Amino acid sequence: MKVYGEILRSRYVGALVASSLLSRFPIGINALAIVLFLREQTGSFAIAGAVSGSLAAGSGLGAPFVGRLVDRIGARRVLVPLACIHALGLASIVGFTELDAPTAVLLVCGFVSGAALPPTSSVLRSLWTELLEPRLHQAAFALDSTMIELIFITGPLLTAGIAAVTSPAGALIVSAVATVTGTAIFTALPPTKNIHGQERSAAGMLGALAIPGVRTLVLVSLPTGIGLGILEVGIPAFSRAEGAAAAAGVLLAMWSFGSGIGGLLYGILPRQGGVFRMHLFVTALLPLTILPLAAAPSVVVMAFLVIPAGCCIAPLLATRNELVGGIAPPGMRTEAYTWPMTAFVGGIAVGAALAGVLVEGPGWRTAFLVAACISATSSVMVAMWRKTVLIPVTT
Incomplete structure (x- = not known):
């Protein structure tokens, strides 16, 4: 520390x-x-x-x-x-x-x-x-x-x-x-x-979205947000199904606690390779930590499972922001940081709405499986468009 x-x-x-x-x-x-x-x-x-x-x-x-x-x-x-x-x-x-x-x-x-x-x-x-x-x-x-x-x-x-x-x-x-x-x-x-x-750049109305890497990170942030939005509703739905609705707040707090621990550990552990490789790793790991939630047999077990499910979130956001800082020029950097977060928050809203349909229909287990599948698409997108976030942009 x-x-x-x-x-x-x-x-x-x-x-x-x-x-x-x-x-x-x-x-x-x-x-x-x-x-x-x-x-x-x-x-x-x-x-x-x-x-x-x-x-x-x-x-x-x-x-x-x-x-x-x-x-x-x-x-x-x-x-x-x-x-x-x-x-x-x-x-x-x-x-x-x-x-x-x-x-x-x-x-x-x-x-x-x-x-x-x-x-x-x-x-x-x-x-x-x-x-x-x-x-x-x-x-x-x-x-x-x-x-x-x-x-x-x-x-x-x-x-x-x-x-x-x-x-x-x-x-x-x-x-x-x-x-x-x-x-x-x-x-x-x-x-x-x-x-x-700063003087107005040649990007015009698009602003920071004119940078290919920023567009990539915006698109990648959307399915990640959807997956986490499903969890925000799915976890309380699980608690209610288990007859322990009051435990929802504790489970969500432990999920956030896991994210905080993950963020602190990421900051002090040596990083092998560049920031892009780490971002790809945590993006791919996130759905794997979500999958076990679908098999949770009790609230007590879920309490232990949500901690690792949260551990990837803060490192994912940290590496994403570090990538933005590397590809956006100084005159666009403040705006550039906001676009992926806007997509992320928008994804959470979409995921929460989708989760409502899923938990009322197939149930909370299906909701967690869908969350894992949707969030997994982010790692595929990062890998496909990796060149856009590896090349610094200058104006």
Whole structure:
């Protein structure tokens, strides 16, 4: 673990990581907080789910364009205004709900708030190459992926705690304050001034999608996301089928815990071959770790199986981001990091919807088998189009 200490002791890195983590906590808070708040206020899970979905849709669809804006104008001029808009959107959901506003107004507020979520993750990744020696890049990207898992584990717990002490609206306010505060600290640190506006490249409207390797990683991320989206619904369905619905939260937390452990181990273990070879390896290994879930005979056994099933996720995201950093030129890097994540999140949404059909029909075992098969196509695609992610692009 010494390598992580070395990274965090590097000049400005510890402060950048801490402030970006604070600004990203809404990722783990907002969805549950919105559902709890709107269910309490409106009595409708349908409205709560729709508004939560609109926020996720805004975040996914808006991220690439926000990233492009950062590349064009600069991080300092974009991130804080976005954080304020995001916070205002969350506050508007609370305010308009209290005023009994139409659901359409809440949907717009959710979408705008999601679209304005500051891309501090992408900006931080683009700074790794400037702040750290090349030998530390593997661990840095692993640390970033592990932090995201930490957010997904602790965010819902924090939301539940705040809601119990105050109210679900209080959790949304805490989320808004965290975003603005974390983003303000992040942009005040000297390294962010290096993320400044770039001249418009020859890529035109396509932006970072004009880079073949970025398109490859976008396409590869979609089936991976679908597979994991199926698991997000399949695991709770398994728990319910076993008569232990309350265990679903524990199983999902252990799954995320496995991902965090995988990320930390990936960062410290010596890597044989290049980053592409490692990405291909973990992409191919993922479906093999999913397959045993279909044979789980009990909740206890499933608890042990979901940990290795999660171990590939953070390394997969870390190697993917490292590949993006190698093929995208500096003037497109922030945007380039967002496109594969947008496809990944979109895939999760598709997978969750597909899982609903599968668990209601053939059952949870079939859902896990389908998840393994779909995620396996990612490794085939990576192998087929490997040349596009092996050649750095310059403009």
